[in-house]
Amino acid sequence: MTDAEIELSRIPAAGPLYRRAAIGLAPGFGPARRGDRLPDQELVVRGVTVDRDHLTGYDQVCGFRLADALPPTYPHVLAFPLALRLMSAPEFPLPLVGLVHVANRITVHRRIDAAEPLDLSVRAVDLRPHDRGRQFDVLCTASVGTEVVWRGVSTYLRRERGGTESARPEHGAAADGRREAGEQRTPPVPSALWRVPSRVGRDYARVSGDRNPIHTSRIAARLFGFPGPIAHGMWSKARCLAALEGRLPDAYEVEVAFKLPLPLPGTVAFHAAPAWTFALHDPGRGRPYLVGGVASI
Template sequence: MSDLPPPTAEPGNAEVELSTIPAAGPLYRRAAIGLAPGFGPARRAARLPDQELVVRGVTVDRDHLTGYDRVCGFRLADALPPTYPHVLAFPLALRLMSAPEFPLPLVGLVHVANRITVHRRIDAAEPLDLSVRAVDLRPHERGRQFDVLCTASVGAEVVWRGVSTYLRRERGAAESTARRERGGTESAGRDQSGDRPAPPAPSALWRVPPRVGRDYARISGDRNPIHTSRIAARLFGFPRPIAHGMWSKARCLAALEGRLPDAYEVEVAFKLPLPLPGTVAFHATPAWSFGLHDARRGRPYLVGVVSI
């Protein structure tokens, strides 16, 4: 998928080993306080930190896993869902991106794409070594992008990899693009003739209630208020809270559960915010492409593909 570039390695990253996974709440508070005049860094770095955060021997809390399965629609099982290591490693990514020296402020970053490679089935009883680093800060027509690379290993064996691409919208970007990302224009998804292509025939219709934002925030640690608060969502240009992109991806993969092999790659592009509440159409093809779109207007929220 052209929306998700391949990861670019940056040699020489210094490994920083932490004794435990950090708590997400204080990191969000630090990021929010850093926006206040006089509290943020006087000048941000021009490049990504040469740093890789590592936590070894992370064990899975079965109650937490059960809660995650229920919020995202996975069956209760001993094998980890393909998106679950992302949740385990997310606080590490949050610590990296909320640091004062990080070149872009955490608040305002948009998660635009995600790729996951599952190398084998991961049993919930296996302790995992998790590592996170940021790479490839690059210009984009709407601002700047970078990738966060996450790895889960069992001993010396890499069993899972994730690549999340984030965008920071900056001045000079086209206004129409910003409106499209907020769902405020009808141009999204149209072809060159100005007509919107007909969306794929839905395999299912899902009613997504408002509590999905709160439930996923609680279980994932991703407590960005645009997912839980109407006031915060409006401050960032959304008429109401929006679903987490990684919840949308997990919910799609839960619908494919039982058909996926033990090893595969799945990548998605997050096209438009999914407003809460909402009714979405899920579609999947035998060729392993899938997606979510607005059930009434056909606007795309997510497009994805599984490679085996």
């Protein structure tokens, strides 16, 4: 174990971490001055086992078939409380409340059986300028013994005044999907139309631990500038992958960009192309909510 590695005995509860982050915003309770560097820490929990009832609930909320193999987005949910603990710590340079999840990339190295205990690790890297503020990546890894079976990279943005135009050029499957689907003047003909009920925000919060109130409360959503609750980005990604289930390769990378908030309730147009790009659009105005793609590895 290195000085930067902190091994925890169990996955922390997400609820107290959200409450700590919210209290930290109140005058006199937050840190007087946050640093400008990401903490040199890697949080690790070993031997995490899957609760089959929880997995069943997750599958049902996201549209996956009930199976012994983990859905590609499920390890993200397992590791999410570790990411919360990291980002809600007083020494973290950006407050958790107000962070925007703008992109996610998952690499599935092989099928993961639900009976396999997983070692999970999480760290934050690459705090960098963005034209609307600052952004960084949270890296998550799931291993079975010494074998890395899954990786996830979540990119978060903190909107701030005085951003810079030095944002990095986009690349990879999500950028390809954006060019093909998200930035066309006329969106592609949908493969399906999905009705997304308002309960999706509450249901996904329950199975994911992501209880950010912008997904469940109209009042909280309005405080952050939304007319009403919005769907979780990772629910949107999971729902797209559930629609592609059975056609995905054994090992692959799937990358998405979260373009616009998906209002709840709402109707979305799902489009999947033969080149393994996919997107969610507003069926009326054609605006993209999510664009992405899959690439074999």
